[in-house]
Amino acid sequence: MNLGISFTAVILLILIALGGVAGIEAYSLFGIIIPYAAFIAFLAGVTYRIILWAKSPVPFRIPTTCGQQKSLPWIESNPLESPHNTPGVIGRMVLEVLFFRSLFRNSKVELREGKPIYGGAKWLWLAGLAFHWSFLIIVFRHLRFFFEPVPGCVNLLATLDGLFELGVPTLFLTDALFLVSVTYLFLRRLAIPCLRYISLPADYFPLLLILAIGLSGFLMRHVYKVDLYKVKELALGWVRFQPQIPEGIGWIFYLHLFLVSVLLAYFPMSKLVHMGGVFLSPTRNLANDNRMRRHVNPWNYPVKVHTYEEYEDEFRDKMKAAGIPVERE
Amino acid sequence: MSLAKLPKPEELSKVSLQPPAKGWMENPAEFKPGTWCYSAAPKNLKALGLPNPREWKPSDADWKLPENWREIILQGMKERLERFRSFRLFMDICVRCGACADKCHFYIGSGDPKNMPVLRAELLRSVYRRYFTRSGRLLGKMAGARDLTVDVLKEWFYYFYQCTECRRCSVFCPFGIDQAEITMMGRELLNLVGCNINWVLEPAANCFRTGNHLGIQPHGMKDMLDFIAQDVEDRVGVHIEVPLNRKGAEILFVTPSADFFADPGTFTCMGYLMLFHEIGLDYTWSTYASEGGNFGLFTSHEMMKRLNAKIYAEAKRLGVKWILGGECGHMWRVLHQYMDTLNGPADFLDEPISPLTRTRFENAKSTRMVHIAEFTADLVRHGKLKLDSSRNDHLRVTFHDSCNPARAMGLLEEPRYVIRNVCNHFYEMPEETIREKTFCCGGGAGLATDENLEMRLRGGLPRAMAVKQVKEKHGVNRLACICAIDRATLPPLMEYWVPGVEVTGVHELVGNALVMKGEKKRETDLRGEPLPAREESKNV
Numbered sequence: 001m002n003l004g005i006s007f008t009a010v011i012l013l014i015l016i017a018l019g020g021v022a023g024i025e026a027y028s029l030f031g032i033i034i035p036y037a038a039f040i041a042f043l044a045g046v047t048y049r050i051i052l053w054a055k056s057p058v059p060f061r062i063p064t065t066c067g068q069q070k071s072l073p074w075i076e077s078n079p080l081e082s083p084h085n086t087p088g089v090i091g092r093m094v095l096e097v098l099f100f101r102s103l104f105r106n107s108k109v110e111l112r113e114g115k116p117i118y119g120g121a122k123w124l125w126l127a128g129l130a131f132h133w134s135f136l137i138i139v140f141r142h143l144r145f146f147f148e149p150v151p152g153c154v155n156l157l158a159t160l161d162g163l164f165e166l167g168v169p170t171l172f173l174t175d176a177l178f179l180v181s182v183t184y185l186f187l188r189r190l191a192i193p194c195l196r197y198i199s200l201p202a203d204y205f206p207l208l209l210i211l212a213i214g215l216s217g218f219l220m221r222h223v224y225k226v227d228l229y230k231v232k233e234l235a236l237g238w239v240r241f242q243p244q245i246p247e248g249i250g251w252i253f254y255l256h257l258f259l260v261s262v263l264l265a266y267f268p269m270s271k272l273v274h275m276g277g278v279f280l281s282p283t284r285n286l287a288n289d290n291r292m293r294r295h296v297n298p299w300n301y302p303v304k305v306h307t308y309e310e311y312e313d314e315f316r317d318k319m320k321a322a323g324i325p326v327e328r329e
Numbered sequence: 330m331s332l333a334k335l336p337k338p339e340e341l342s343k344v345s346l347q348p349p350a351k352g353w354m355e356n357p358a359e360f361k362p363g364t365w366c367y368s369a370a371p372k373n374l375k376a377l378g379l380p381n382p383r384e385w386k387p388s389d390a391d392w393k394l395p396e397n398w399r400e401i402i403l404q405g406m407k408e409r410l411e412r413f414r415s416f417r418l419f420m421d422i423c424v425r426c427g428a429c430a431d432k433c434h435f436y437i438g439s440g441d442p443k444n445m446p447v448l449r450a451e452l453l454r455s456v457y458r459r460y461f462t463r464s465g466r467l468l469g470k471m472a473g474a475r476d477l478t479v480d481v482l483k484e485w486f487y488y489f490y491q492c493t494e495c496r497r498c499s500v501f502c503p504f505g506i507d508q509a510e511i512t513m514m515g516r517e518l519l520n521l522v523g524c525n526i527n528w529v530l531e532p533a534a535n536c537f538r539t540g541n542h543l544g545i546q547p548h549g550m551k552d553m554l555d556f557i558a559q560d561v562e563d564r565v566g567v568h569i570e571v572p573l574n575r576k577g578a579e580i581l582f583v584t585p586s587a588d589f590f591a592d593p594g595t596f597t598c599m600g601y602l603m604l605f606h607e608i609g610l611d612y613t614w615s616t617y618a619s620e621g622g623n624f625g626l627f628t629s630h631e632m633m634k635r636l637n638a639k640i641y642a643e644a645k646r647l648g649v650k651w652i653l654g655g656e657c658g659h660m661w662r663v664l665h666q667y668m669d670t671l672n673g674p675a676d677f678l679d680e681p682i683s684p685l686t687r688t689r690f691e692n693a694k695s696t697r698m699v700h701i702a703e704f705t706a707d708l709v710r711h712g713k714l715k716l717d718s719s720r721n722d723h724l725r726v727t728f729h730d731s732c733n734p735a736r737a738m739g740l741l742e743e744p745r746y747v748i749r750n751v752c753n754h755f756y757e758m759p760e761e762t763i764r765e766k767t768f769c770c771g772g773g774a775g776l777a778t779d780e781n782l783e784m785r786l787r788g789g790l791p792r793a794m795a796v797k798q799v800k801e802k803h804g805v806n807r808l809a810c811i812c813a814i815d816r817a818t819l820p821p822l823m824e825y826w827v828p829g830v831e832v833t834g835v836h837e838l839v840g841n842a843l844v845m846k847g848e849k850k851r852e853t854d855l856r857g858e859p860l861p862a863r864e865e866s867k868n869v
Contacts, residue, residue: 069739114342277422
């Protein structure tokens with residue numbers, strides 16, 4: 001059912017875009033108003049979310065240590081898995097953010113005759129890494145629509161990405177990786193029973209939406225080709241705040257654009273905010289220097305304790321009888 | 330519940346990891362005997378000033394909640410979302426990738442899908458979405474949100490007291506989401522309406538009044554320690570004085586009260602006493618701060634602070650220079666990650682320096698409390714101890730990393746270094762089950778009570794099977810650990826799954842090997858079990 005809801009939602013979105021452009025020809029709505037609104041929603045939403053996170057303090061220093069602490073000088077500590085200073089924390093975060101270090105540890109348990117057997121399970125890590133990196137590179141490549149002239153680094157990346165020169169226009173490596181990895185992540189959710197069990201519409205929907213974005217982009221580049229100069233004209237119009245709709249960009253472009261707009265607007269209120277959240281995670285971004293440097297809790301308040309005086313008052317006679325020293329005879 | 334009443338291990342280990350057909354929101358928690366803990370007695374709630382003390386049972390239909398329980402919980406959630414970034418973040422950023430799912434010992438041992446950390450967190454997250462996010466308010470179930478009902482509250486109770494806060498899942502989570510943190514929040518919320526368990530609150534109430542979880546009064550503690558010292562004298566031939574509440578000592582020693590209360594902890598305690606006597610340590614025990622453990626950690630941050638306050642207060646009263654802590658798991662979570670923040674700064678103490686080696690414990694220069702494994706490893710390294718490791722030759726030892734020292738401290742090598750120096754036969758368990766990937770004993774976070782035995786044995790299955798593997802491969806007969814809860818929960822776990830393996834603290838092994846001045850010829854180990862005959866030449 002959760003899958004059904006998400007699938008229907010994505011189909012509905014596609015129909016809206018097709019109906020809106022090919023049907024009632026509301027180009028300004030789909031080419032200008034919705035993209036702007038979506039972009040504003042994205043910026044405002046993400047800012048709001050980050051402010052909300054940042055407003056809650058970090059009362060305790062609670063890193064999860066995944067390696068040897070720094071203690072005695074002759075015991076080799078693990079500066080990345082159990083960092084004791086800021087460079088170590090930065091290193092740990094770099095590994096997490098760029099290479100998904102923790103996910104790389106993933107293993108798979110099977111019970112054979114009541115015994116857990118631990119097997120490797122690197123596919124999730126590999127697909128996750130492929131998906132996120134190719135997504136990033138694809139977004140970066142799209143910058144060529146927003147700059148005139150196109151920055152050198154964008155061109156260079158596109159050249160590298162299309163190195164194999166398969167077909168005309170060149171098949172981008174990242175496009176292929178992207179589609180394969182999203183498909184894997186989607187099928188994995190369906191195929192693994194316990195994953196299907198935990199999956200919400202909010203898990204299927206973004207995957208299907210992103211898949212639809214990727215497919216529409218792929219079709220636009222390789223099948224239903226559109227005039228890229230006109231697309232760039234439109235994009236530059238947005239950037240210069242003088243948006244106007246060039247004649248004759250194909251419907252597939254507006255479909256692609258609409259789905260991207262939905263993704264942007266949906267982003268801040270969904271699990272996709274994990275992108276920003278990973279930087280703030282207190283089990284990862286704090287040093288394991290707890291006993292070296294005091295961490296201050298901004299809301300630390302006094303509590304009711306049982307004082308030594310109260311304790312001795314209750315047990316004084318027994319303590320004296322047992323020869324335990326007391327404060328007051 | 331006793332081991333005898335339980336199904337046979339072959340039966341209990343038949344676990345299916347296949348989820349049921351019905352969705353999890355439609356499956357309320359079922360309180361099966363052997364899988365939950367008794368509710369806290371009203372006297373314990375009253376002793377601690379906690380809300381809603383009453384007689385009730387988790388298996389009752391009516392939990393006698395306060396009339397406005399829902400408002401209390403939601404208000405409590407709001408406050409905690411504003412106070413803990415961890416909580417707010419962990420509610421928002423999970424992508425349900427499932428990496429944590431089969432990392433939980435309770436999931437592996439029970440197959441209950443709500444024991445997948447991700448789903449245990451969703452129990453709370455679904456309510457968060459319903460009341461604290463716009464999409465949840467508008468879209469309800471479609472956004473993974475649900476109303477807070479009595480059934481949901483019962484489900485929280487069942488599953489948040491089926492998590493040992495071991496943090497293994499957080500090692501694997503790509504965002505570092507820590508189920509322990511979520512369980513802690515869940516338990517704090519449950520405590521607001523008086524839903525708590527006796528095995529946590531009775532120790533907490535005891536600790537508040539008498540200074541230790543077991544409710545041992547000062548004269549009782551003296552008797553126990555003297556009794557243990559007498560055992561040392563009988564077996565080793567060395568008379569040991571146990572200093573109590575001694576002002577002006579250099580070091581205050583704090584350990585879990587279980588170490589002087591019951592076997593096999595008492596053997597570890599013998600090891601401590603022997604070590605301190607042999608090196609002539611100027612130290613003292615305290616009857617007021619007679620507990621290293623802190624069951625406040627399993628109740629609320631506030632309770633943790635209330636119980637922890639004694640340690641610094643007593644160190645100040647006695648005028649010691651620094652504090653040494655014994656072998657315990659969750660105790661060290663609190664001491665390492667919370668104490669300084671909660672009750673510090675400890676500016677009335679000195680930066681810890683070992684009086685024997687003059688080693689400065691730089692890693693403890695602010696909190697000013699040193700782990701005994703660090704302390705002893707340093708002594709061994711500097712050759713300050715005369716050790717005859719062959720006295721442990723009858724033992725084939727493996728080491729169980731306790732969850733908290735491993736995943737909240739990174740204390741991995743110190744105990745291993747000590748073990749390697751006092752034992753000749755040491756074997757590691759499989760890599761997936763040790764160090765930061767270590768598995769819980771199944772009874773942490775206050776769940777080590779006997780009515781919960783089936784769940785403990787299930788949760789302990791991954792640990793037990795790893796021990797079984799080294800038993801079969803290397804003939805391991807001794808499971809070493811540095812945790813008082815382990816010493817209480819691992820023995821029945823071994824008896825059930827891996828008979829023939831006994832449990833030991835690391836300092837018991839140290840005590841066995843320690844050659845003391847004026848000792849008699851050792852004929853037994855600290856347990857009074859005869860040492861195997863040896864060639865004279867080795868007997869140095």
